[in-house]
Amino acid sequence: MSAPLTIIGSGMAGLGLLRQLRAQDPARPMTLITADSGDDYSKPLLSTGFAKRLPPQRLAARSALAVADELGAVVRTHTRVEAIDPVARTLTIGSETLPWSELVLATGAAPVHPLRVPDAVAGRVFSVNDLDDYRAFHAALEALGRPARVAIIGVGLVGCEFANDLAVGGHAVELVAPEPAPLPRLVPEPLGRALGEAFQAAGMVLHRGRQLVALGADGACVGLELDDGASLSADLVLVATGLRPRTALAESAGLEVSEAGIHTDRHLATSMPGIHALGDAACVDGVNAMYVQPLLASARALARTLTGTPTAVTYGPWPVLVKTPLLPVVALPPARSPSRWRLEGEGGDLTALAEDEDGRLIGFALTGRCVRRKVELARAAPPLLG
Numbered sequence: 578m579s580a581p582l583t584i585i586g587s588g589m590a591g592l593g594l595l596r597q598l599r600a601q602d603p604a605r606p607m608t609l610i611t612a613d614s615g616d617d618y619s620k621p622l623l624s625t626g627f628a629k630r631l632p633p634q635r636l637a638a639r640s641a642l643a644v645a646d647e648l649g650a651v652v653r654t655h656t657r658v659e660a661i662d663p664v665a666r667t668l669t670i671g672s673e674t675l676p677w678s679e680l681v682l683a684t685g686a687a688p689v690h691p692l693r694v695p696d697a698v699a700g701r702v703f704s705v706n707d708l709d710d711y712r713a714f715h716a717a718l719e720a721l722g723r724p725a726r727v728a729i730i731g732v733g734l735v736g737c738e739f740a741n742d743l744a745v746g747g748h749a750v751e752l753v754a755p756e757p758a759p760l761p762r763l764v765p766e767p768l769g770r771a772l773g774e775a776f777q778a779a780g781m782v783l784h785r786g787r788q789l790v791a792l793g794a795d796g797a798c799v800g801l802e803l804d805d806g807a808s809l810s811a812d813l814v815l816v817a818t819g820l821r822p823r824t825a826l827a828e829s830a831g832l833e834v835s836e837a838g839i840h841t842d843r844h845l846a847t848s849m850p851g852i853h854a855l856g857d858a859a860c861v862d863g864v865n866a867m868y869v870q871p872l873l874a875s876a877r878a879l880a881r882t883l884t885g886t887p888t889a890v891t892y893g894p895w896p897v898l899v900k901t902p903l904l905p906v907v908a909l910p911p912a913r914s915p916s917r918w919r920l921e922g923e924g925g926d927l928t929a930l931a932e933d934e935d936g937r938l939i940g941f942a943l944t945g946r947c948v949r950r951k952v953e954l955a956r957a958a959p960p961l962l963g
């Protein structure tokens with residue numbers, strides 16, 4: 578039997594590609610190997626489950642077994658690929674060496690932790706980046722049997738979405754971050770401040786301009802020390818201080834990588850023949866967008882390439898919809914520093930237009946009722962990868 582086309586990773590990129598490939602090639606042997614449970618779920622739903630009190634099983638559309646059955650593929654779960662040999666076209670899992678015909682890396686991105694977590698509080702400090710993490714965090718909240726006091730470290734998209742979701746779900750939320758306002762990489766400061774005000778009006782406490790310097794046990798709780806000497810206490814801590822593309826496996830196999838991800842061209846081809854990459858792990862022609870629309874476009878293009886029709890991927894001017902119903906936010910961050918931001922609106926209803934030196938729109942950010950303008954503005958903005 579010929580060596581299978583092998584995908585590493587069962588996130589939306591890996592499973593999305595497997596589905597697209599199977600639709601175009603019903604017979605080819607395919608294997609998907611994943612370090613997690615392999616359940617088919619939508620990662621964006623992870624930060625919407627606590628307000629609706631959704632148990633983890635409600636977030637998984639189907640199990641890894643059902644995926645394997647439906648798509649006629651071998652799916653190996655809780656299995657970490659340890660090494661790749663690009664010349665022999667094999668990969669290593671423990672003492673096993675498995676051959677592949679084509680290899681696709683969909684290894685995603687891993688949470689960055691600013692501090693080492695002491696063992697004494699390890700069971701109370703979380704990052705939620707996949708369904709297994711959600712299961713663990715959900716179980717810890719349930720075990721309290723009452724609304725929790727949750728400290729969230731980080732005010733990027735993930736931190737803000739969980740803050741909104743947990744607060745609406747009845748938990749007491751405190752946010753800690755060094756920046757002066759939420760969503761610093763997505764929106765200009767006045768719009769971030771508007772979101773911060775909406776959070777405060779909902780009862781959250783914001784520690785802006787502050788770094789977490791120490792974590793430790795505080796009775797049955799977690800004690801947090803900030804850089805101004807302030808101390809907080811929380812039942813649980815959620816660390817949301819960014820995600821870094823998982824590149825170690827690719828790098829040790831000699832593939833070209835950087836902090837932005839595994840380098841690919843627009844055909845998702847890495848620097849090694851026979852190996853492609855997509856999703857949060859991949860930096861495609863200099864762009865790692867790290868959200869769903871680009872990875873779905875990549876899966877469609879790569880499936881065509883791997884079934885004999887070389888297809889370059891393009892990304893449109895696709896804005897990010899931040900799931901903070903307390904104050905809706907939409908952003909299409911400019912690819913380069915704008916010449917100026919033009920701000921309009923008042924209160925929580927704000928529009929910020931990023932313009933280049935010739936006054937052309939190169940990005941935008943919207944809050945509150947202004948999010949209605951997203952379609953009109955996206956039509957006028959440049960594509961992420963044209």
Ligand SMILES: Cc1cc2nc3c(=O)[nH]c(=O)nc-3n(C[C@H](O)[C@H](O)[C@H](O)COP(=O)(O)OP(=O)(O)OC[C@H]3O[C@@H](n4cnc5c(N)ncnc54)[C@H](O)[C@@H]3O)c2cc1C
Pocket residue numbers: 585586587588589590591610611612613620621622623624656657658659683684685686705706735738823826855856857858867868869870872898900
């Ligand atoms: C809370 C949250 C909310 C989000 N909300 C939105 C949103 O509203 N809209 C949006 O567009 N985007 C959103 N995003 C981003 C979006 O979800 C991600 O861009 C996307 O899910 C990434 O998918 P992926 O398959 O590339 O990576 P991942 O989902 O990280 O999957 C990586 C896979 O690789 C496996 N893996 C890694 N290393 C190995 C190894 N050595 N061996 C075997 N397997 C390995 C992992 O087990 C996993 O299965 C959100 C992200 C988060 C965290």
